[in-house]
Amino acid sequence: MSALQLPSYLDQSPAVAERFAKLKQRPVILETKKLTKTFPSHTTLNEISLQVHRRELLCVVGPSGCGKSTFIRIVAGLETLTSGEVLVEGRPVTGPGSDRGMVFQGYTLFPWLTVKKNVMFGLQVGGKSAYEAEGDAREWINLVGLSKFENAYPHELSGGMKQRVAIARALANRPRILLMDEPYGALDPTTRCRMQSYLMQIWRQVDVTILFVTHDLDEAVLLADRILVLGTNPSRILEVIEVPVPRPRSVEQLMTPEFLATKHRVEELIHGPDDAEPAVLPKMRLTTVGDDVE
């Protein structure tokens, strides 16, 4: 990394700067105020304060155990917080609700329902008639490109297709926020790459704010407007990075200087500086002379 001369990740092109200025003008959809979560043995999240604007895509990254999943689950209302506040459009979160759709890492489609019925689920529990729900569901299935499979059962779909249905199911409820907890963690790299461009495409077409937890830094830089970097012991905000990569994004940008600079910065925050001392391993030789690898 040090061999490359990278620009600072703080340098934003005029177009990007303008975009961020506009974004900050938009109303705040999600706000956390000194959100703290304590378990009996340790503190997981310590005074996380954050504002997410309408139609922003915020990625949450951090080393394992930093509480990024706990954070998103608290926003979803699936876990309680110890102190602080979570506000969605100014209203405090008291439990799970259909204004915050969620896509989980594990495939959480209802296995006993077909693709169409899965997407209809949220609409029907929300009080829509089966007829109305079916019409809506068809549109959402069409949006994620699975019309041919509307009568298939989840076990007949591939991992990527399942997650597309999960996204359609979550969006069909027209949530204000879409929470995604490592949604592509179980997918192979090729599928994951395709799913990322799907998501960006859908996000352009739907008025929704996205909170995306991931441990894949490329994914975070590629998708995010801003990246929330969490640290451990106790979990706190290390930095909120405004990604200087212009939109529309594509995989070609993975090697642009802005991209690499941002990724480098995130890496630095998570793993510590490059010159950290390497771990001292015990000396042991189980090879024969002459087959050295270095």
Added chain:
Amino acid sequence: MAESSKARWLVPFGQMPPARQLLLVWLSFMLPVAVWAIVSYVPFVWHPLVKISDPGGVAYFSRDGLIERAVFQRENAKMAEAGKPLATGTPANPIFLPAPHEVAVAFYKAFTTEPRRKGEKWLHESLWQSIQIIFWGFTISSILGVPLGILCGSFPFFSKLTEPFVDFTRYMPAPAFGALAVAILGIYDPPKIAIIVIGTFFQQVLVIANTTRKIDTALVEASQTLGANRRQILFRVIVPGISVDLYNDMRILLGWAWTYLIVAEYIGASSGITYFINQQAKYRIYDNVFAAIIMIGILGFTTDRILDWIGKQIFPWQKTAKPGLIRAIALARQRRKMEAAA
């Protein structure tokens, strides 16, 4: 075939070609029958008795009587000393072990032979009576046990309120309630049904509560983020989510209900298949006893196979589901609907 014949028979968690599986299934029934046949038909295997064909000089031997082999030899030795004619006979098994062919004949004869005494029931009538007891016992137990089990598994409130007591009662053997059941419910069918209910219900609540707890909680969470309330979570997520396992639990529990049947039928006025078996044993017609016992096995096994088949039809989302009849019908209906719309 060449490939499968080369494959090994014993591979941990290995796959087996269907032909081999079928062979083993067939053998699982044939091996016990083979053992039975060997004991019955090979004269030097077991056969502790001698069936007298000619009593000779022994005064108390009678034709076709069964005598222990040692006694037979001792008496014959005495006869030889006394110079009297020897008794002759063939090795035989005790009367309680009829040969396979005798039981096979009894299968047919038991259904066609009139009961010895007036008022006694035919075999099919006895079986029908037993089936009714099982049916009512299991149905009543399920009407109470399934909802309670699901509630216990879903809500810690119900679990804490009922499960400790259920667990406690479970250890009391159902037959222990027999005398009480007769005192309260009389001597005919009701106390027998009660024993089956007691024997099944407490296990049922615990088994179903455990099955309910095993549901993937992520599904419940997903439904919550889709806006489902408590009632909707229960009826639209938990109940369908556990239905496959619940169905299989019910199959196992039905098997348990059968095991309580014999005890239940002893209570009060003995009835059903138990009464039939006891009467036949009293008449020393052990062919019929065997036929009746095997009949229970066949009934239970067939029921289970049928339920298994139905299970594959009604849960089309299972990976193991065959492209079932019901799904085919559903898809055909859908296609017709779409065509009508277009």
